[in-house]
Amino acid sequence: MDNFSKSKLLKDGYENKCKSCRNKARLKYECVCETCGKVWKAQKPNSKYCCAECKPQSKPKRIKTKCSYCSKEIEVIPSKIDKFPMHYCSMQCKNKHYGELHKGDNNIKFNKIKVKCYTCGKEFLKVRSQVDKYKFHFCTLQCKNEGYKHIFSGKNNPNYNPSKEEKEREEHRNIDGYNEWIRNVFERDKYTCQCCGDSKGGNLNAHHKYNYSEHKELRTDISNGITLCERCHVNFHKMYGYKNNTQEQIEEFILNRQGNTELS
Structure with a gap:
């Protein structure tokens, strides 16, 4: 079998x-x-x-040549003879030769240029090729993120819609610093609803104590924000509406919500 x-x-x-x-x-x-x-x-x-x-x-005939580092005789296929200026008998020879060729002034990292960070103004060294390639320079990833917020904000943003009026942008909350305000409120409150203690991801809202439409100067003020879960946020506005909201209202709402929870 x-x-x-x-x-x-x-x-x-x-x-x-x-x-x-x-x-x-x-x-x-x-x-x-x-x-x-x-x-x-x-x-x-x-x-x-x-x-x-x-x-x-049927394999292509190899051409005899010498190792570019130790001069040992080696055989190389014709396509590599034309493609590469140097040839090596081993990786050890290649590494040693590259080390000698690219040391001192010939090293791409040797001739670094002093530049200023676009965000914080700190001076740091950068490779010449990178300096010529990019218009803006950043010393850290954090500075890069902060810098990009300013560079690509408003009309400079690739997603900017020129047909929208300023009033429409405000209504949809497409204003500078708004997303950062939400993140800062969440981080301060440790991503937890300050009313019921819910900390599940994806259901949190940053609520304005003094409502968004009537208090323009407080729209991105972190002290005017508080983290609520979606359920508590909806219940608050059902009770107090969307106009003339105050800090006293949210304090009263949280106190009543927590009191009812304790009684039950």
Whole structure:
């Protein structure tokens, strides 16, 4: 039974042809060996060589040259001779040679230029290629994030819609610093509803103690914000509406909510 291949599709669990016959049946295509010219049958129509002996002979002839570091004689394929100016017999020779070629003034990190951080004004060194490539430079990722907020705000933002009026932007809360205000309120309150203690992700709102529309100067003031879960936020506005909201209202709402929880 060792001469037969196993098959779960058949009752006895084996194919009805032995391995030798199965292999012969797969030889469907007549091919011509590119090395010796022999006509032979293969499993694939684009087969090139009739045997293992013919295959190596078809490889491109290698060209003799010398290792660029130790001068040892080596053989390289023609395509690499034209593509690379230097050739090596081993990685050790390549690394040693590169170390000598790119040391001192030739090192790309040697000739760094002093630049100023766009955000904080701190001076730091930067590679010349990076200085020429970028218009703005930042000393840290934090400075980069802060700088990009100013560089790409308003009309400079790729998503800026010039057809929107300023009033419409305010209504949709598309004002500078608003998203940062939300994040700061959440971080201060440790991402927890200050009314019921809910800390589940994705259901938190940053609520304005003094409402957004009537208190323009307090829209991005962190002291005017408080974290509420979606349920508490909706219940607050059901009770007090969306106009003339005050800090006293939210304090009263939280006190009543916590008092009812304790009684229940």
